[in-house]
Structures are given as structure tokens and as C-alpha cells.
Amino acid sequence: QKEVEQNSGPLSVPEGAIASLNCTYSDRVSQSFFWYRQYSGKSPELIMSIYSNGDKEDGRFTAQLNKASQYVSLLIRDSQPSDSATYLCAVNVHDMRFGAGTRLTVKP
Amino acid sequence: GAVVSQHPSWVICKSGTSVKIECRSLDFQATTMFWYRQFPKQSLMLMATSNEGSKATYEQGVEKDKFLINHASLTLSTLTVTSAHPEDSSFYICSANHRDRVDEQFFGPGTRLTVL
Numbered sequence: 001q002k003e004v005e006q007n008s009g010p011l012s013v014p015e016g017a018i019a020s021l022n023c024t025y026s027d028r029v030s031q032s033f034f035w036y037r038q039y040s041g042k043s044p045e046l047i048m049s050i051y052s053n054g055d056k057e058d059g060r061f062t063a064q065l066n067k068a069s070q071y072v073s074l075l076i077r078d079s080q081p082s083d084s085a086t087y088l089c090a091v092n093v094h095d096m097r098f099g100a101g102t103r104l105t106v107k108p
Numbered sequence: 109g110a111v112v113s114q115h116p117s118w119v120i121c122k123s124g125t126s127v128k129i130e131c132r133s134l135d136f137q138a139t140t141m142f143w144y145r146q147f148p149k150q151s152l153m154l155m156a157t158s159n160e161g162s163k164a165t166y167e168q169g170v171e172k173d174k175f176l177i178n179h180a181s182l183t184l185s186t187l188t189v190t191s192a193h194p195e196d197s198s199f200y201i202c203s204a205n206h207r208d209r210v211d212e213q214f215f216g217p218g219t220r221l222t223v224l
Binding site: 031032034036041042043044045046049051088090092095096097098099100101 | 142150151152154157199201211212213214215216217218220
């Protein structure tokens with residue numbers, strides 16, 4: 001089992017819709033969770049970090065963490081074409097481990 | 109704050125030559141710096157972790173004699189790809205931990221290496 005798993009997609013949503021990105025992880029002692037956005041040919045940029053169970057909102061982005069289910073998600077409300085990118089889930093145990101990423105396309 | 113730079117942003121070299129990539133934390137001191145490699149349409153693969161003044165820790169399968177890492181200060185780490193071959197062509201990205209935010213990693217803009 002991979003340490004961090006994501007649906008590779010591609011995920012396609014219409015402009016204005018909610019995009020839902022999911023991630024599961026295998027190590028129960030994980031304490032820090034991150035979502036990065038990576039545009040093609042660019043390096044990742046941090047969108048959200050979450051450390052405790054529940055929801056964390058920042059603008060149009062909401063991260064959700066459920067440690068019992070070893071599950072973390074990212075919701076993007078009112079999706080825009082500029083949100084089209086690959087979204088990387090990362091989990092920090094002893095070091096940072098990245099999922100393979102989910103490619104999101106927001107269609108105008 | 110927490111800006112990381114890389115130089116060069118891209119480089120083309122001949123097979124057999126060596127290439128040095130610099131990673132700098134511009135406005136903070138980095139406790140640890142990380143080097144990743146990313147092939148097209150694949151995820152980030154951690155190559156090595158380096159702490160200032162000590163030897164880098166390489167991930168399994170990464171040749172430490174081929175990918176030389178020097179972490180001379182709290183703001184500078186370098187990766188040298190020695191005797192580069194076309195299969196080393198990739199996107200190399202560094203990241204750094206902020207001393208006060210050790211759980212997060214801040215990424216540099218990446219260096220695209222093409223070996224002819």
C-alpha cells in the first residue's frame with residue numbers, strides 16, 4: 001500500500017462548481033497534512049495545512065481531516081479555470097510524503 | 109516570507125558533464141533542505157535530505173556519488189549532478205523547512221535539466 005494515495009484523475013468540473021479532492025494515508029501516527037497546488041512546469045505551492053480533525057476553511061478552499069479514517073480532502077468552492085492544476089496531498093510523519101497528485105480541470 | 113530560490117531555472121548540458129544547482133532560502137534560515145526530482149506527469153520523488161553542516165541523507169536508490177549535496181549554510185544547499193546522462197533529464201526542485209514552522213516545506217521554483 002502506498003503511503004499517500006490520491007485518485008489520479010483527471011477530475012473535470014464546470015466553472016462555479018465544487019471540486020472535491022480526496023487523499024488517504026497509511027501511517028496512523030501522521031500529524032501534519034498539507035495540500036499543494038502545482039501548475040504544469042512549475043513547483044508546488046502550499047494551499048492549506050491541517051493538523052486536527054474537522055474542517056479548516058481559507059477563502060474558497062476547505063480542508064477536511066478525519067484521522068480515524070486516515071482521510072484528508074480538499075474542497076474548492078466556486079471553481080475557476082485558474083484552479084486547473086495538479087493537487088498534491090502531503091503527509092508529514094518523520095518526513096514529508098507526497099501523493100501522486102490529482103489533475104483538476106475546470107471548464108469555462 | 110519563506111521564499112526559496114533556485115538557480116539556474118533551466119540548464120542544458122552535454123552528456124558526461126556535471127551540473128550544479130543552487131537552492132537558497134532568501135528571508136529565513138532553513139533547518140533542513142530537501143531535494144526532489146520530478147519526471148513528466150509523475151509525482152515528486154524525494155532524493156535526499158540535508159542539514160547544514162552534516163552529510164545528506166539519501167533515499168533508497170539514489171546514488172550519493174552521482175548526486176552530490178552540499179549544505180554549506182542555513183540558507184544555501186547545492187546539488188551537483190555528476191557525469192550527467194540523458195536519463196538524468198528531469199525537473200529538480202528543492203524545498204526548505206522554516207526554523208519556526210518545521211512541519212511545512214517551502215518550495216523553490218525548480219530547475220529543469222536537459223542532458224543531450
